[in-house]
Amino acid sequence: MSRTIDIDAYAEGVLAGHRPTLARAITLVESRRADHAELAQQLLVRLLPHSGKAHRVGVTGVPGVGKSTFIDSLGSLLTGRGHRVAVLAVDPSSVRTGGSILGDKTRMARLSADPNAFVRPSPSAGTLGGVARATRETMVLMEAAGFDVVLVETVGVGQSEVTVAEMVDCFLFLTLARTGDQLQGIKKGVLELVDVVAVNKADGPHQQEARRAARELSRALHLLQPASPSWTPPVLTCSGLEGTGLDEVWEQVLAHRAALEETGELAELRSRQQVDWMWAQVRDRLLESLRTAPRVRELAPRLEEQVRSGAITATLAADRLLSAFTEASRDG
């Protein structure tokens, strides 16, 4: 991107669904250069009115659950029905390692070759907050380019699932039945985010144990208060490999959307997500500037040690850190 960036041309190209321009626009949004960031915001403000028409669906599950195969199959099913499908990812491990869950496009062989699909790997650098921002803004570009289904993949690590749940309409959780009647241990907290659950790899000899696992999980979910009064998460079985049960999963995604639309919850959810995200960015950046302030960095390890050993109270230590930060801001 050494050439001058023509925002008008970018906007027109994206709206026309021109793939090379879309790819360049995404690279602009992912860039961490300050001048790019400003241009990206100009482009996004231009495209915002043309966004918002897609089904935004998050897909999570631990490594090995078969997410890529599931998305490859589901995405192909949907393009076969005339949908245009974008696949994005939020992958915190790529943040650390520079690798990416979607870096290897051969993992979604069919979809990667599908002219009605667009598979984009997770931005491979930056904080989770930065990756989340790029992914959300890429979603705007995708929708403006006419993609009407956006699948956001994530792995069950740290905060990434909450981050994805906060940017989609429907959060789909894939899990496995294990041999010996045991469900794969479900990460705590994930059950409170899910809208649809599918026990994957329900194929061949595993069908029965998958159905048993689905029943058990369904009972467990009924013990929890539902997130929305108009929706209780259903638990299905499917096989990404054989393509079975995907129809039923998608039907439930649509039923969930219909339930939220009927009550007005969908519009409210989306605008609340935007406002929450504004505040999340404010908080993240403020706390980032706290963490990285030289005086705070110098002081923090010593104070942590003193708090650990009980030499001072946590309140007193907090006072000192805040004073150091406030003074640093004044001088800065």
Add this chain to the structure above:
Amino acid sequence: MSRTIDIDAYAEGVLAGHRPTLARAITLVESRRADHAELAQQLLVRLLPHSGKAHRVGVTGVPGVGKSTFIDSLGSLLTGRGHRVAVLAVDPSSVRTGGSILGDKTRMARLSADPNAFVRPSPSAGTLGGVARATRETMVLMEAAGFDVVLVETVGVGQSEVTVAEMVDCFLFLTLARTGDQLQGIKKGVLELVDVVAVNKADGPHQQEARRAARELSRALHLLQPASPSWTPPVLTCSGLEGTGLDEVWEQVLAHRAALEETGELAELRSRQQVDWMWAQVRDRLLESLRTAPRVRELAPRLEEQVRSGAITATLAADRLLSAFTEASRDG
């Protein structure tokens, strides 16, 4: 507290277990006057080396689950065995209404009259963060005064359960079996905090359905990854009213502690809680100063509206809020 406060006398009185001095020291810790806050910190630094010897147990459950009766019975059982029991509370509804879940001491009639117990209502004003600070620091005073069991009560509202879970060694969740084989809907997120679960009011004709509910809940908990590799939360039944099953509940609290002590997790948990709490206070106060900055308050509603309507991006709105705050800090 118009007299001059003699910190030496306070410290000596608390260490001697002198109840009127302890009560005054708690009032000092709860005070929001700046001069009191400074004195309170001096007192706490003095007493910290004498704290940390109690079993710190959180107790939660929705209103109507029978928490007061349960605590009254369990606390009396423990004082009967020679323990000295302090009961504190974190009640976010008292923050809003000025009322308190423990304001009415008659709710714990036996324990309130017990010379080996100390029942203290939730501080009745301030933010949840402020109430949490006062409760944690009151715990230091209680332990320095020789109480070896601290029960921290909370209600299942908002963030209060997380707040309490972060200040105790063991988090006990009380629930009910409902008629019609249904468990009371469990607030999402609470299952990931619990160390011990008890289905209360397992008395008279309700014993059988309580046991059924306990089995169902136990199955649900087994689907989740345990918080500690050395502990899976057990599910028991009890009756606070009849005093049955309390022995078994306390045994599990002790077993949980033994498991964490054996692996060194308890010491690590406690020092991590202190360091986390230091950072939580830094964050809370920094964000509080953001929220209350006049320029931010002026700007925020307009920006929220623009983000809601899609007129600007959340990222751009966050930029503007942060600039407003930073300028305000510089000028301040």
